[in-house]
Amino acid sequence: MPNDAASAPVTGRYDPQAVEAKWRALWDERRVFEAKLDPSKPKYYVLEMFPYPSGRIHIGHVRNYAMGDLVARYRRARGCNVLHPMGWDAFGLPAENAAVERGVHPAKWTYENIAAMRGQLKTMGLSLDWSREFATCDVEYYAQQQRLFTDMMAAGLVYQKSAMVNWDPVDGTVLANEQVIDGKGWRSGAPVERRELKQWFCRITAMADELLSAIDGLEGWPEKVRTMQRNWIGRSTGMTIRFDLAPNELTAESGFDVFTTRHDTLFGASFCALSIDHPLVKGLEGKVAGLAEFAAECRSVGTSEAAIEQAEKRGFDTGLRVRHPFEPERLLPVHAANFVLMEYGAGAIFGCPAHDQRDLDFARKYGLPVLPVVCPEGAAPETFEIGAEAYTGPGRIVNSAFLDGLSVSEAKAEVAKRLAALGKGEERVNYRLRDWGFSRQRYWGCPIPVIHCEACGPVPVPAADLPVRLPEDVTFDAPGNPLDRHPTWKHAPCPACGAPARRETDTMDTFADSSWYFARFTAPDCPEPTDAAAVGYWMNVDQYIGGVEHAILHLLYSRFWARAMKITGWLPESASEPFNALFTQGMVCHETYRADGKWLSPEEIAPAPGGGYVSKATGSAVEVGPSIKMSKSKKNVVDPEDIIARYGADTARWFMLSDSPPERDVEWTTAGAEAAARFLQRLWRMADNAAPGLPPAGSPAPAEIGPEATALRRDTHRAIAGVTQDVEAFGFNRAVARIYELANAAGKGAGEGPGAGFALREALEALARLSAPMVPHLAEEMWARLGHETILAETSWPEAEPELLKAEEIVLPVQVNGKRRGEIRVAPGTGASEIEAAALADDAVARYLDGATPRKVIVVPGRIVNVVL
């Protein structure tokens, strides 16, 4: 580029608003991003987790979609047939809350929000196929979901049962276990109550083993998410053991089962403990004085993390005694205990205090025997004692009759064998995972397509009668479920016998909606849930991108649902794991500001003369807090709409991809946004200034290219190779850095020698093409300014020329004893002995060598020389 100021024309500034709108209109008009099934091309399905239509996009969406769009545009340029759809996760409670608070119908509220957010998203210039857009509250969508439900019901994958459920008293609905965080509702934050209700469940536990083992094959998923899913499923192998009750007056039961993973320690048992919710305990409540009070007291202690940590292990001796399975004459006390969970295992345990810390705490408190039965290697069995800490390590079995001398695992096998022979126990695999309770007593969800008949029981609504539409005339002026209150809606004849019957008024958990939308995108207008050809071609999702907060719930449910759809014939076997690769992006954070005891938004502060900030309203000094996740309560939010209006979409996108690795949190700063905007201006100005002096677009390489031009060409091709590699590896911040480097190199120009214009054009074109997936509008504008009539979104990705990736001369650092002392310059391909000689001849090295002969010289070709003295 000509450096002298005189030849640089005075030009206007790049105007993002006008330019961005222009290119978006052109992409739309030419339907560049509409995906067509085309078996002759390799397909690539990029999906970002679809948004909830809250009404406004937030900066986290911008980051998520900037990444997804980068991947989509890159793959398109690489010749893939890209599917990149967008939709709305549109059912859910906020719409009903809006109805209650503002008297607006949930549908109206939702669709207006969708319209607003669609408008905002469109200004981002994403390469989305909007022709496939749908919302999960569209009857066309939930009708198909009802079809899936009835098929799953027929396949035994959903069922109804009466169960203790997590009841959110604020939202007035049931929550799945997964939606209870620290004993509180995930949405309302209210302490969850326990209630017994008849509920619909998905039989996800039937697939627990498969869902667990298949995690090994999810190589494109973050290890963190895989681990979280493994832990959530929580497989443990152990056995159930039957304990017989000694004769008593209290119960007619003959005994109970416990679950254990430490049956090797059975001889160390000194008590049994039952959950306060165990049927046996409940049966005793009226008969054993004080038991009911004890149970009530335990229930009143919250299930929050803090409460659990502080709650001491408490028990209540029921007076019952059980016989030890191997030593019937030995009687163990049976306690009701607050630390035994009814939901896990058998709701009952045997306590071996010597080898379980909880049992030990309990035994010490209630004066129960502590008998060591596992002796660590090297300790003497006669003197080995348990103090304040249980021993949970390996060792030899002692004090255990026929088990003495065995290892822990040998003892387990022996106990299992003998108990099985006695009919008192069997090996069992236990999971932490429970069946997915997905009934919700809400209006704004997918109606469960079932009719309850006195005679026939729950009958699925036949496919021909679907959909079961949500009634529109509902009221939100009373608590509870509007569907249940509706005067007529729930009355329907039984599909089986025709008798008057009652519609199910529960709706599905909204996680059902998001469990298969990715499959629906492949054929959104299909009159059945899926189209075999479309799912066959487009599935799986090649790259899924979203927040790590969905690492368990959404992703586990989707994995289950995909298998259910395979079983019911709506997905091929190959789509059982629907997401080939998953990327979880970090959050967007911002500093917090506080003055006069109130949180202030970034717009409410101004820089203070002496540094720091003051409140615009009051002039008070602002206390700057750490950068944390943007939240309305802390007011540390920036509105993407404002950012885009001010700087343009490309700036917001570029900044979201810069600096921080995509999986890590990124801090939004005004300085960073301005720097991004400045750089984009600079890119455009470089193209604009240089364009008139360049050889025409498409000119062949000149016969002679001088050294300066060649140097720039090397930079260009190194950038092409580097950006390609970084984009493939999700190193978007590194890719951005390489584009800066190339811009810096191009800014220095290619001199005036032969081939300078060619090299500069090549560099500028590379800048446009490499940055196109990140800042598509600006890139198109540069491309056009450089004289191209084609559309960059339809242009292929640049290829690096291998010849130009090879350095002309290599600078090799020379170390002496591992410390860098000098450097030598050699031609590529110089032999090791020649390099060694050059290194030893180097002045600095010679100084350290001081005439001595080195013990060893290590030459790593192309890398380094190390002289060892």
Added chain:
RNA sequence: GCGGGCGUGGCGGAACGGUAGACGCGAGGGUCUCAAACACCCUUUCCGCAAGGAGUGUCGGUUCGAGUCCGACCGCCCGCACCA
């Protein structure tokens, strides 16, 4: 408690076991301007005028060579959690 991850300049962060700090922010200096804005150029890990030295949480190990690998510890973050 269990599981996973991470500790690098003033800041965000780069670095196939091979020149630590790419790139950006911030800061300092300069050019242009009547002045400013914009833009451009230079400097910027620390100590030192310099030569030089030190340096990737701490301690040790492996290696010709360690931010990177191994062990122990310290600190921070995330997930799960009375799971038998």
